[in-house]
Amino acid sequence: MKTITTMYFSPTGASRKIANGIAGGIAGTGTFEQKTIDLTKPQAREKTYEFRSNDILVIGYPVYGGRVPAVLQNVLCGLKGTATPAVLAAVYGNRDYEDALLEGQDLLAEGGFTVLAAGAFIGEHSYSAKVGAGRPDAEDLQAAEGLGIKAAEKISAGDYLEVAVKGNRPYKDPMPDMPFTPKITETCTGCGLCAENCPMQVISRENPTQINTGCILCSACVKLCPQQAKYWDAEPILKIKQMLETKFVERKEPEIFI
Known part of the structure; x- marks a missing residue:
C-alpha cells in the first residue's frame, strides 16, 4: 500500500490547509495509508525522515521574501527519498513567490525526490489581514485538491517526470535580518x-x-x-505593511504546475 505523508511548516495555518487539501485530493483517488508531520513544531524539525519509492510526499510551506524559509532549508536538505514522488506547495501573501518553488524543488531533488507536481497558493499575509484576506478560501482549497488529483493521475500512469516550475537560479537574496519582536x-x-x-x-x-x-x-x-x-510597531515592518496594502490587495489566483 502506498503511503501519503503530508508535511508542512505552517505558523498561521495557511500552508497546513493547502497541504492537507492536496493530500486529500490524492487520497480520494485510491486506498492509501496517511501520515502527517507538522514541521511547525521544533521537535519535528530535529528528526530525520526517510521515504521509499512507493511513498508520496506532500509538503507545504510559506514563502519568506521569495524564498524557502531559512528555518526550513536544513530540514528539506535532510529529507531522504528513494526516487520518491513529491508534490510541492509554496504559500505566499499575495505579493509574489519568486524562487520559493524552484528552491524547494532543488532541495528535494538533492535528497532523492522527484517533484512531479507543484503549486503556488495564496495565504493571508503575516503582516496584514488586508492582503490576501481570508486566504486560502474555498476556491483555493478546491484548487489544492485538484492538484492532488492530477498528481495522483500522473503517478498512476507511471509518469514520474519532474515538473518545470517558475523561478531563477541563482535565487534572489534572502530577506535581511530584522531583529524585531511584536x-x-x-x-x-x-x-x-x-x-x-x-x-x-x-x-x-x-x-x-x-x-x-x-x-x-x-x-x-x-x-x-x-x-x-x-x-507590530517596528518601522521597517510598518513600511512593508503599507507597501503591501497599497500595491498587493488585488486578488491573485493559484498557479499550478503539473
Whole structure:
C-alpha cells in the first residue's frame, strides 16, 4: 500500500490547509495509508525522515521574501527519498513567490525526490489581514485538491517526470535580518497560546509577555492571540505593511504546475 505523508511548516495555518487539501485530493483517488508531520513544531524539525519509492510526499510551506524559509532549508536538505514522488506547495501573501518553488524543488531533488507536481497558493499575509484576506478560501482549497488529483493521475500512469516550475537560479537574496519582536498590550491575559504555538519557542511560557531573540516574524502569536494583544510597531515592518496594502490587495489566483 502506498503511503501519503503530508508535511508542512505552517505558523498561521495557511500552508497546513493547502497541504492537507492536496493530500486529500490524492487520497480520494485510491486506498492509501496517511501520515502527517507538522514541521511547525521544533521537535519535528530535529528528526530525520526517510521515504521509499512507493511513498508520496506532500509538503507545504510559506514563502519568506521569495524564498524557502531559512528555518526550513536544513530540514528539506535532510529529507531522504528513494526516487520518491513529491508534490510541492509554496504559500505566499499575495505579493509574489519568486524562487520559493524552484528552491524547494532543488532541495528535494538533492535528497532523492522527484517533484512531479507543484503549486503556488495564496495565504493571508503575516503582516496584514488586508492582503490576501481570508486566504486560502474555498476556491483555493478546491484548487489544492485538484492538484492532488492530477498528481495522483500522473503517478498512476507511471509518469514520474519532474515538473518545470517558475523561478531563477541563482535565487534572489534572502530577506535581511530584522531583529524585531511584536509589542504586547495590557489586554494580554497570559493564557500562553502564543508560547504554545510559537514555531521557534522564543516566547516564555511562564511569562508570555517576554519574547526572546530568535523571532522569525511569522506573526503566529499576533494572529492567534484571542485578545489581539500582540502587534507590530517596528518601522521597517510598518513600511512593508503599507507597501503591501497599497500595491498587493488585488486578488491573485493559484498557479499550478503539473
